Amino acid sequence: MSKTETTDATDTADTDRVTGDDAAGADLSTAPREETTGGPTLGVVGWIRWFWRQLTSMRVALILLFLLSLGAVPGSLIPQTSADEMKVADFKKAHETLTPLYEKLQLFDVYSSVWFSAIYILLFVSLIGCIVPRTWQFVGQLRGLPPGAPKRLTRLPAYTTWRTEAGPEEVREAALAVLKGRRFRARAAGDAVAAEKGYLREAGNLLFHLALIVMLVAFAWGQLFKSEGGKLVVEGDGFSNTLTQYDDFKSGSQFGVDELEPFSFTLDSFTGTYEKSGPQRGTPRTFEAAVTYTRGDGKDEKAVIRVNEPLEVGDSKVYLIAHGYAPVVTVKDGRGKVVYRGAVPLLPIDNNITSTGAIKVMDGYRDKNGKPEQLGFKAFFVPTFAGAGQGDMFSQFPALDFPVMALTGYHGDLRVNSGLPQNVYQLDTSKMTQFKVEGGTGVAQRMRPGETMTLPDGAGSITFEKEIKEWASFQVSQQPGNGLALAGAVAAIAGLTGSLFIHRRRVWVRAVRGEDGTTVVEMAGLGRSESAKLPEELAELAVALTATAPPAPEPAAPESADPESAAPEPAEAEAEASEGVEK
Amino acid sequence: MILAAETNESLAQMSNTLVYSSMAVYTLAFLAHIAEWVFGSRSKVGRTAAALTEQKQAAAAAVSVQVKGAGGTTVLDRPKVVTRAAAGARDVPDGPGAAGGTVKGDLYGRIAVSLTVLAFALEAAGVVVRAISVQRAPWGNMYEFSTTFSTVAVGVYLAFLLAGKNVRWIGLPLVTTVLLDLGVATTLLYTESDQLVPALDSYWLWIHVSTAIFCGAVLYLGAVATLLYLFRDSYENKLANGGTPSGFARSVLERLPAAATLDKFAYRVNAAIFPLWTFTIIAGAIWAGDAWGRYWGWDAKEVWSFITWVGYAAYLHARATAGWKGRKAAYIALIAFGCFLFNYYGVNIFVSSKHSYAGV
Numbered sequence: 001m002s003k004t005e006t007t008d009a010t011d012t013a014d015t016d017r018v019t020g021d022d023a024a025g026a027d028l029s030t031a032p033r034e035e036t037t038g039g040p041t042l043g044v045v046g047w048i049r050w051f052w053r054q055l056t057s058m059r060v061a062l063i064l065l066f067l068l069s070l071g072a073v074p075g076s077l078i079p080q081t082s083a084d085e086m087k088v089a090d091f092k093k094a095h096e097t098l099t100p101l102y103e104k105l106q107l108f109d110v111y112s113s114v115w116f117s118a119i120y121i122l123l124f125v126s127l128i129g130c131i132v133p134r135t136w137q138f139v140g141q142l143r144g145l146p147p148g149a150p151k152r153l154t155r156l157p158a159y160t161t162w163r164t165e166a167g168p169e170e171v172r173e174a175a176l177a178v179l180k181g182r183r184f185r186a187r188a189a190g191d192a193v194a195a196e197k198g199y200l201r202e203a204g205n206l207l208f209h210l211a212l213i214v215m216l217v218a219f220a221w222g223q224l225f226k227s228e229g230g231k232l233v234v235e236g237d238g239f240s241n242t243l244t245q246y247d248d249f250k251s252g253s254q255f256g257v258d259e260l261e262p263f264s265f266t267l268d269s270f271t272g273t274y275e276k277s278g279p280q281r282g283t284p285r286t287f288e289a290a291v292t293y294t295r296g297d298g299k300d301e302k303a304v305i306r307v308n309e310p311l312e313v314g315d316s317k318v319y320l321i322a323h324g325y326a327p328v329v330t331v332k333d334g335r336g337k338v339v340y341r342g343a344v345p346l347l348p349i350d351n352n353i354t355s356t357g358a359i360k361v362m363d364g365y366r367d368k369n370g371k372p373e374q375l376g377f378k379a380f381f382v383p384t385f386a387g388a389g390q391g392d393m394f395s396q397f398p399a400l401d402f403p404v405m406a407l408t409g410y411h412g413d414l415r416v417n418s419g420l421p422q423n424v425y426q427l428d429t430s431k432m433t434q435f436k437v438e439g440g441t442g443v444a445q446r447m448r449p450g451e452t453m454t455l456p457d458g459a460g461s462i463t464f465e466k467e468i469k470e471w472a473s474f475q476v477s478q479q480p481g482n483g484l485a486l487a488g489a490v491a492a493i494a495g496l497t498g499s500l501f502i503h504r505r506r507v508w509v510r511a512v513r514g515e516d517g518t519t520v521v522e523m524a525g526l527g528r529s530e531s532a533k534l535p536e537e538l539a540e541l542a543v544a545l546t547a548t549a550p551p552a553p554e555p556a557a558p559e560s561a562d563p564e565s566a567a568p569e570p571a572e573a574e575a576e577a578s579e580g581v582e583k
Numbered sequence: 584m585i586l587a588a589e590t591n592e593s594l595a596q597m598s599n600t601l602v603y604s605s606m607a608v609y610t611l612a613f614l615a616h617i618a619e620w621v622f623g624s625r626s627k628v629g630r631t632a633a634a635l636t637e638q639k640q641a642a643a644a645a646v647s648v649q650v651k652g653a654g655g656t657t658v659l660d661r662p663k664v665v666t667r668a669a670a671g672a673r674d675v676p677d678g679p680g681a682a683g684g685t686v687k688g689d690l691y692g693r694i695a696v697s698l699t700v701l702a703f704a705l706e707a708a709g710v711v712v713r714a715i716s717v718q719r720a721p722w723g724n725m726y727e728f729s730t731t732f733s734t735v736a737v738g739v740y741l742a743f744l745l746a747g748k749n750v751r752w753i754g755l756p757l758v759t760t761v762l763l764d765l766g767v768a769t770t771l772l773y774t775e776s777d778q779l780v781p782a783l784d785s786y787w788l789w790i791h792v793s794t795a796i797f798c799g800a801v802l803y804l805g806a807v808a809t810l811l812y813l814f815r816d817s818y819e820n821k822l823a824n825g826g827t828p829s830g831f832a833r834s835v836l837e838r839l840p841a842a843a844t845l846d847k848f849a850y851r852v853n854a855a856i857f858p859l860w861t862f863t864i865i866a867g868a869i870w871a872g873d874a875w876g877r878y879w880g881w882d883a884k885e886v887w888s889f890i891t892w893v894g895y896a897a898y899l900h901a902r903a904t905a906g907w908k909g910r911k912a913a914y915i916a917l918i919a920f921g922c923f924l925f926n927y928y929g930v931n932i933f934v935s936s937k938h939s940y941a942g943v
């Protein structure tokens with residue numbers, strides 16, 4: 001490792017500016033120059049130009065980045081409609097005074113709000129306004145040649161010199177060869193050789209910023225053309241990918257219904273296993289939905305959908321989202337005729353899959369007088385019952401270890417045709433009467449599989465069949481632009497890596513005949529201020545060059561006798577304030 | 584994916600014992616570092632002040648870097664490269680380190696590092712045994728994240744030492760926070776060794792979580808350096824303006840590397856890890872795409888990863904923007920790291936998110 005012997009140096013005002021004889025450090029990057037001049041001068045055009053220059057300046061980009069991160073914060077603390085509408089509703093109920101204010105500020109939809117969009121759109125306009133000129137500038141730099149050597153190389157951040165017997169021409173030629181051998185772009189310029197390397201840094205940086213735009217476009221594209229629908233399927237049932245089959249469906253504004261991928265599937269079985277013991281008892285271990293699916297071509301194929309492993313059919317992906325139980329029930333009327341038989345999916349309300357739902361018998365039922373009527377049952381189901389007298393109907397374990405269902409029966413009008421959309425899992429009892437036994441108590445019964453509850457007054461019966469099915473709910477998503485987003489992401493990382501790990505630097509080698517007849521070789525390097533390897537690289541280049549230009553014996557005593565000493569040593573070279581170099 | 588595998592109780596027990604032992608050894612390392620700083624305080628060097636006054640008197644010069652093998656007797660076999668300070672930087676020598684150049688301090692410093700190596704080995708073994716006991720990546724809950732996190736931070740620090748970098752000054756703050764981290768992990772966050780919930784069970788866990796932990800550990804080192812930079816920078820400013828810092832500052836801050844060195848270290852660390860952090864977020868998005876059917880849904884965890892990412896991007900921009908270098912950029916870096924921490928503790932514990940795990 002290099003060892004640092006320090007003296008001292010400072011400069012006062014002279015920073016961030018290339019001073020001295022020439023533009024040795026000019027165009028070492030394509031970063032926009034900071035404008036420190038005041039406001040606009042020339043009327044409307046002047047204003048626009050001024051505004052544009054502000055918008056595309058690094059300072060404003062920085063402020064916009066800061067605003068973007070600040071603007072993202074509330075969305076993580078306040079419930080968002082896009083993520084969980086239920087939670088938003090709860091929040092609105094709990095905070096009545098805040099809600100109107102929040103709604104006005106679009107705080108329930110932060111990421112699609114006007115103000116958040118404004119921030120990132122401005123940022124991306126700024127970005128485009130920034131990288132277009134930078135790209136031209138960079139192309140110009142690639143076409144051009146490294147700038148010639150500054151007059152005084154000693155002013156540069158890394159410098160070395162020695163004398164040699166080899167002729168100046170010879171040294172310059174060797175320097176050109178050495179530099180080119182190390183993949184510098186090099187050229188002879190007067191009495192010196194000028195070289196530059198590390199252009200990939202700039203290319204990487206431009207690629208990175210460009211990739212950000214690609215990702216944004218891909219994201220926007222996906223939002224416009226995506227579709228996303230949910231469907232609950234009971235074991236044995238099927239689904240085919242048409243709009244009418246979905247329980248719920250959302251799509252982007254540009255999505256066309258005929259773009260739905262033609263396919264269908266049947267849920268053969270659902271398997272859930274759970275931790276049986278220990279403190280994490282009940283934690284899910286596997287969820288697997290075995291399906292048979294058919295593409296447009298009609299051939300059956302089998303697949304297993306797991307939580308992290310969606311089924312891919314063409315552009316669509318089928319994700320396993322949730323699951324629960326669907327007890328099978330049979331309802332008979334007073335004459336013993338089966339009026340309803342089927343699996344009733346119930347919705348879990350806790351982690352142990354305590355579930356609730358409704359059984360609706362819409363037609364076919366007649367009461368004991370032969371009058372058509374509708375029946376409804378509120379169902380409460382636990383897969384693992386704690387045992388009679390063990391508290392409430394709350395499940396102790398998510399698997400079907402000791403299933404119990406409690407049913408409360410109603411008769412009357414289910415109001416399914418009232419015109420209002422109805423939740424299939426809830427019963428509207430406003431036009432219904434609860435079945436009551438004589439004397440007044442309502443009929444509600446806890447049942448084990450296989451048991452039957454008889455309704456009073458010969459109204460019929462309901463049987464909780466031994467078979468309990470499981471259901472799984474799926475999300476079918478079609479999101480174009482994913483490939484583009486991924487390509488953008490990969491390009492962003494590649495560009496960033498180039499931008500941060502490659503150093504752009506310039507090296508000059510000057511060889512001139514000295515007063516004593518020997519050749520004085522001077523080498524200097526200039527890089528962005530962060531590059532620490534510059535002196536080492538310069539030393540290595542110098543060593544390579546000494547093969548052709550070996551140092552001549554010093555005429556006078558060498559300056560530094562003891563290189564080990566950590567004590568301050570007098571300044572080398574000219575005693576001048578060091579120069580700032582625009583980074 | 585193997586989920587049926589039973590967690591092995593005795594191995595899990597062994598892992599806990601290893602982690603507790605490492606805490607004991609870290610405590611000893613902590614004490615040794617304290618001894619190092621205490622003995623080091625006996626040296627009164629005051630190089631910074633000297634350097635600064637000298638600069639005022641003679642407006643001269645340059646820092647020279649002697650490249651390896653330099654300086655022959657009569658014939659130079661390797662040219663000497665003279666370097667100048669970066670524009671606008673105060674040129675102050677690095678402090679002598681915690682030991683302050685004292686033999687006793689240095690001895691304790693070496694003991695502290697040796698103990699840290701031992702503690703690291705124990706902790707790393709604890710993490711590996713935990714992984715074997717559960718037959719999966721040991722990153723299923725916050726206890727496991729925390730232990731891995733501090734293991735990686737110490738590992739990176741030791742790797743820097745091994746590479747000959749001057750980083751021993753990080754020793755005391757690092758060991759202190761590692762003890763805090765492990766203390767919180769073993770008491771508040773402890774979770775029995777167990778299997779994963781299905782949503783976490785994916786090979787993306789290995790990719791996404793391991794890089795996230797690695798990024799966090801390295802960014803932490805960057806944040807420590809940034810914080811020390813701010814202190815040291817005020818100290819140097821005070822001296823340069825002719826002020827007299829307190830005795831404590833003179834003793835402790837004097838021994839730290841120069842502000843410019845700390846700043847550069849922080850920048851390198853943060854910049855080097857930024858592409859990996861970008862990758863981590865993208866890997867997480869791909870995983871979310873597989874698990875939840877959307878690759879980006881503005882979930883709390885995703886939001887805070889994004890904020891952290893934008894924060895560090897702002898920091899890198901600030902370094903390239905005139906008027907924002909130095910202290911302002913340092914504040915941005917600290918805020919960005921604060922966002923990382925909040926994403927880890929805050930979001931996991933206080934904010935309800937899709938990314939909540941079994942038992943914290």
Ligand code: HEM
Pocket residue numbers: 029030031032056057058061065123124126127128130131205209212499500893895896899900903
């Ligand atoms: C979407 C928002 C942006 C993000 C996330 C972003 C991110 C980054 C990152 C991470 C770097 C570091 C790479 C390096 O240091 O070389 C960088 C560099 C840079 N960015 Fe951006 N940037 C954004 C917008 C902009 C805009 C609007 C401008 C134009 C004013 C800009 C101009 C630059 C320049 C010139 C550099 C190079 C700085 C240097 O040479 O060190 N960026 N950007």
